[in-house]
Amino acid sequence: MVVQSSFSIEDDKYDDDGSIKRTGTWVTASAHIVTAVIGSGVLSLAWAVAQLGWIAGTVTLVLFSLITLLTSILMTNCYRYPDSIYGSRNPTYMKMVENILGGIQYKFCGLAQYTNLVGCTIGYTLTASISIVAIKKSNCFHKYGHEADCNTANYPYTAIFGIFQIFLSQIPDFHELSWLSIVAAVMSFGYASIGIGLSIAKIAEGGHHLETGLTGVVVGVDVTSSNKIWNTFQALGNIAFAYAFSMVFVEIQDTLKSNPPENQTMKKATVTGISITTLFYALCGLLGYAAFGNNAPGNFLTGFGFYEPFWLVDIGNLFIIIHLIGAYQVFAQPVFSAVESWGSKRWPQSKFMTKEYNARIPLVGTWRMNMLRVIWRTMYVIITTLIAIIFPFFNSIVGLLGAVTFFPLTVYFPIEMYLTQAKVVKYSSTWIGMKLLNGFCLIVSLVAAVGSIQGIVSELETYTPFK
Template structure:
């Protein structure tokens, strides 16, 4: 494809001849990296705080007052450790290939270099499932938030006893239409403004959710909930719900699938890994604070009746405009979040097409479009068609499975262990030449095994909930 990214290396690395050996950058340095700690924090928060935060009150309700907050803290710690390990793998050196401090600009590129081509394909299955799944989940969440605005306005106008019911399909179509336009943003380097906007929106609606929960607790005059969480008719149902809750929490945190893309935007010096580690700690601490506030106060406000989507529990709340504003902020944030997880897929597919069809005008030609009051826009037929097809597919699947908590749980549990734990750990071992059966090796292997078990039970519980919802 044309434009400034043409000569960058494909994730499917085959040649390193265009890279010099001093800093691993392109010898002609087509793109200047200007990212800082705070732009990285904005990207991370855009990727992390999203659909997941709205399900945490429900997750805590299933696990109870002790296990719920504890698991949120545990997942936060695991995310920081995983990000720390992976950020060290950004620079790759191999004298046999003539590489010294080569930049790994994507997750799959790093897996290929450190672990080999076979594992790259295995990783690709989980990675693209996770990225694609986020697009589906964000479409479902955006539709849910738009519907909540309609219901809140309806209750305000017609009374709390009115039959205010609205479907999701038309809202998903609206969100999908917006994404078709926004998807024409070329890449990560051109979407800092969108990430900053989305990060601000996430803080606003998280703070509103926390405030509404706190106000509800004050109104109730008591803290609802119990140590054991929501009771179930039998132990099996309790376990299914607890397993699904773990999947929801797993979905709410990890951002390893986009970490290296974010790190590739950072300027140096200081070393990119140093900046990225600092940004990761700041972002995870901030998100954990809001997660605990929203989740705990949501459970304290509603107890056993805690809804799957926290803000849907405040549809009868006054002032109704505050609830509407929070849901509008969610939709705006999800516009950016959708792009955060879609851009890596766009990059891989378009680089592959550029490599294999380099002489095609459909692939390489750009056309300029100038609209009043807007900057010059460069349009590429291949980009328009491929990205539109991608958005249409995620919207279509979301319309088929509009089950908020269950979809989040399945997606979070499937991708959590391989992408957040296994591959970063294996690359770290190769990079540092960690010997088997050493203390560090054993500790990290034990953590990996425990996280594997969490992923398995999360998948089982969420699939059971998804099947039950579909049959019901």
């Protein structure tokens, strides 16, 4: 099926769907993927491996990587439908599900995607503030000693991060964020490398025996039997969250130019991005566990297993902050776009909704200002910041986000769309294999969600906001 359009693919200004010509390549797409995948998830991997142990921890890291790679490759062919090269474009995840699966699945996808996009921006706000506090603590420990009381409240720094995001959120659309993603991807390499380097240095130091094991933390020594179960479930969610980027996958593919075909470019970018992140994840998780043993902190760059060199710990946390500034925008932009598109279609004559004003900013250029965009995006950032202040539970929040993200968006919808797009015969070996994978991942997500919710409930019992 070839789409007929008044716009030619060869047109200098427009693509075949009438949109301004896309210019993305596999390099920019890989940068977007690395930015989206390597986020706050990498920081909890040493803790997650400690809960699972050497065998289950390693297997789980590799398994989640392979599942994410498989389902992502399946989804690249669904960007155009019904033909994967000449069909109509599906510029968003929801549009893809609507066109291929339709009906109630489209609504369920929208609920899952936007809930998780919002959740990730909350998680990134929380993690960035933790890293800001970690820099302050690191300097305090260096100056006054490791036994000093260097406790600092997170919420003022959470607010500072939110204020910065208010200004950054005024970037009009996702296609203008390539530079931000590339900077953020470099930062992610930086802090993951620092964490790996510090772990290797700590292992090389020796000095005292660190308890590690094939099955992780020991019942009766490190944790109670019930805590072992809950933490194991939560660890699965933490690892699942580490690979969460499906909710922006289609939006990333929609930035690619048409030649070569988008699905070919995106497959290359997906293999590149996931291979790079899996290598870093294995190094961070396994070396972090070797460095800290069963006492691995929930966040291995802010849990202060590392005190010295303090300046390197500071640089690592600064890289995290810069990375999360970019990652917040990668995940927030689809939410911004959805509300603004709905508003302009609902009230097309409203100047508040549709009119843009050009404002010249010295040294920056011309800023396209729209009143809906200014007010809506500002309110969104304020609300997500407040939620991050009220619920600052890193591992439990990360585990819950991973649990509710992984199954529907990374596994279920990509598989169902593939089965429809490829017209896979019902009850064939491929169909049965895909359905079994669906069932397995559903069970993993459910137990991870239960473990994370239990963690949040137990932490709420002792937590007082704004202290």
